[in-house]
Amino acid sequence: MLVIAVHGSSAPGATIARLVRALDRPALIAHLDVQRPSLADVLARNPGAVVVPLLLGEGYHRRVDVPAVARRFHCTVTAGLAGEPDVARAVHDRLLTAGGPGDAVVVAGAGSTRPHGNDGTRAVARELSAAHPDIPVLDAYCSAAHPSVRERVEQLRGAGFRRITIATHLLAPGRFTHALDEIREAIPGVHAVSAPIADHPLLARLVLNRYESVRPEVLAA
Incomplete structure (x- = not known):
């Protein structure tokens, strides 16, 4: 079974x-x-x-x-x-469906305090960076790890980026996806949040x- x-x-x-x-x-x-x-x-x-x-x-x-x-x-x-290329491909596909990468991408993972717990999110960020080499693609976390998604978005805004996409490295709707939607609504310059991938x-x-x-x-x- x-x-x-x-x-x-x-x-x-x-x-x-x-x-x-x-x-x-x-x-x-x-x-x-x-x-x-x-x-x-x-x-x-x-x-x-x-x-x-x-x-x-x-x-x-x-x-x-x-x-x-x-x-x-x-x-x-x-x-x-974690680290599977098909996961990165699924996140990228959802990103394109949400309207594309804009001028910067934040890959939002759940977050973990354990060694290697965030390697999957970092791997997706590397894959998306390779697909979009002309824009910054940075990892961030919804809990437990730093930088937080909000911190990363504010960092990019401070650097002058005004069309930021949050690429959701999460499986299903829940409190983390709700928090990402709240960030989109609260911070000017976040133009889209992609859907989860399960x-x-x-x-x-x-x-x-x-x-x-x-x-x-x-x-x-």
Whole structure:
């Protein structure tokens, strides 16, 4: 069984449901926080499952929380999504749909205090910078890490940029995406905020690739 571990949100929407439908195979959703069912509840009913962490960073959940729960139920955990080129491509596609990069881009990630926890956001910023070499593309974070998105936007405004796009390196709507919308409304010069990426077709393909990469080992065990 494929189990997709997601963070969970106080503002759940249809984004994750669209991802599951796009997989075209049975899959269960398990939550790490806020929502139910929890990862432990799902794995207790499906021992030996393959867990794909739908997480864009290598923070606490990916490195500590998910593996610890999976071990209790003899489940296999795949690699997360941090640093995958398809993640950057999905963020870039959403950026173009939102109206393009403008004269500067802030790549907004969730943020983590753990070593390597923000590497995924930095990787997306590098990929977008390569795609748009004539404008600044800078990373920023919604919590836990610095600079914050607001700080980064103000830095760019202070440098004279007046058409700044926030490229959302987040999976689904929630308090962080709401905060980004508030920044757009409050600060002149932020002309667009791109949509989160969990329901982008590239993410569905990536989740299936993660699952298929370990499935033969699970069947042979």
